[in-house]
Amino acid sequence: MIYGHDPRTGETVGAALPETDSAGVDLIVSAAAAAGAAWRATPAAERAAALESVADALAAHVDELWQLADQETALGEVRLRGEVARTAGQFRLFAEVIRDGGHLEAIIDHADPSTTPPRPDVRRMKHALQGVVAVFAASNFPFAFSVAGGDTASALAAGCPVVVKAHPGHPNTSERVAKLVREALPYPDLLGLVQGMRAGVDLVQHPGVVAAGFTGSVAGGKAIQRLIDEREVPIPFYGELGSVNPVVVLPSASAKEVATGFAASLTLGVGQFCTNPGLMFVPDDDELRNAIVEAVEGTSGGPMLAERIRDGYLGGVERLGELRLLAEGKPGEGSWAVTPKVFTADLDTFAEKLPGIGEECFGPTSIVVTYREISDLRPVLGRLEGSLTATVHSAEPDEAAEVAEVLAKKAGRLIWNGWPTGVAICWAMHHGGPWPAATTSYTSVGATAIGRWLAPTAYQDWPEALLPDELKDANPLSVPRRVDGRLEV
Template structure:
């Protein structure tokens, strides 16, 4: 049985001060040193995978197969960030040589990105490895030289403590300075962390309400700091008449698998799906919806799901297509006409975390006003998906989806986020609070700030900006990209 603990404010202050002291070392640590830290953490996770998965499954019931894969993803993204550091373009190094003959005369300017300082990371409930203690936020901050203090999620406290011990030991053995990493627990500790003057940025994955409260708190500090939050997302899917006619039954099976994956507890769950009136997808969907209640991560998530589904089902014009709202956390499919959605958008378009999706029936084709008005009612999302038949005119729909989301999918489903150089996991409010990604190589950009050096002597310049380019990284010199 997990015990609940809370880190007292004095200890938070001590850890934050230690992180601030360590930043004097990490800010100038060599790429090789930081790469070593990341590999050491990745290796210790892989070496302890069986024990970690056992702990995680006991606290989350996510299953051994899912959790084992998540550990591999977590160690893999640590190694990806090591590759990012080695490649070096993340520094955005730029050199503009002096041009005395310019009008006015142009001085020598050299610019790059530098680490912002100690970072507070709020772990998520639904990914106890990949978005938790040693997850992507921690990895991307450490990669660029920012110390990290993680606020553990109460949904998996024993796992958080054990992971924290392993990470701390691995970093110490790899030569990282004391204070570079720590874990705290408890609601009050989280608030104290956001308030602490040593903290220079906050990364958060969680609910819209919780994230908004922390976002506002970070902004109200005497010295406001950036808040990088992933908060809420409906991830709209548009199925055109042509796509429905060509494969509605297949799409129904795929949609059912996607919105029920992980009991619907993915931030990329397709929560609203636009289908033509009388769609084959809607007719085929009920047979693929599970009848048994889902095991949700925490009691608060289960309560929120039950209340959210009941609230949606009680709205005039909303009907239950599959599942039921009286039997705990059963998967549920609801449906509503696009005209009703336009009238009740604020009631209907509220994320419910768990295995529920809402079908929105529209009339006309994919260019029609009915679908267009319905899409215009949406707020920002992490993803948007389009299923269309070859030859269908979808430019107007695509333009709307591009405005709504940070990742646009074609002929696929949004659950599952590849950790790559090109990935973007972010979107307009309320999906995230900034334009940055929390997954993939460019996640490091959140924890960096630009600094320009004007007419600096060579021995005062960072290695990345020296003429001989000792780090062998890509740079832009006098407006031209120069590869090593």
């Protein structure tokens, strides 16, 4: 059986939930596949309305949901209410995306008898993948990257059924959310939920599964990739793995703003963000250093999401102990509580310890690396692993040009005078980056995330009666298209 646990006490909370056995996984995937055939044939406008019903259901149950999740995650009311709103917002964004239709990338090339050989009529658009999407829920977002998270919203929007492997950190929240979503969908089996590690293995190796999404550790992502490699038919694996999220503070930046912003971003949600600023390069300057020390000492720790995650943090902090401790926050309260800790090193010392020292330690810890000259940064930044984000603090773009150029090779999102935690849900967002930040060049947040669950079909001289509406000459659904080389909106 699987139990939720209260990070504040370490005690079990909620009901005992059975692990899903192999027969159960098979039933759930098969039911999802059957529902998926109807869903796929449902017009985009109706699918969009259904996504909005899911959003409404989540928003209507926020009082219940945040309390349930708080028992299992200790993330607190403000954060969890906000996260439910964000999660609903993701469904609304994808409703907008599929009403627009641009994600289908419809293209029409009319026949051209003047070429050698004569060109036939060729039309192309994307369709939902033919099968079930497996989603592995993350620990750190019990709503936004879990049962009704971004992967689920984007896959449902694309037209795919979804089976989620619940994260063991919040099994009761997962069950409740699944029930709400199933009730809001026209075909409840479009969303399945499985519990337990073994069920995750069965899920990703099930022949009815055609793609997998994952948010978690590098080790976890590699394990899933190995399971996929054992499949007879390979499937795409969209993993968001580790990220250290370097921040570069340039001399013109405001010391005070940097220090307070850094301490807040570092300790938000007990540092349990994929975009936590785990590494910050600062000028070798006493004022800034003192401001950072003061700001970090003003923070407090808290309970982490799971005992295993707490242990991972303690191990990581011990590893960072080979550097000098610069500052620490107040200890958090609760069974699985940890203390924010910031370490420091000069640029040469840090560079000597690469690549190991540059790996993510999940939780409220960071390394502040001091440098003398901006030009010294380039070779060191060039040796960092890929990250989801890279941030520059500066009052002068000219000063930042060289650093920006190197960071652009290292991260999927570049941030100016801000902090990486907090990912806006919008069309332009990219939440991904070079390995190990992500396993592919796709984003897992924002409108273009839907592309992961789509594949194109070309139709050659295909009769109008059998063409999808999106590719008929009259364009009855008014989707954006490229016709004979020209975009039409």
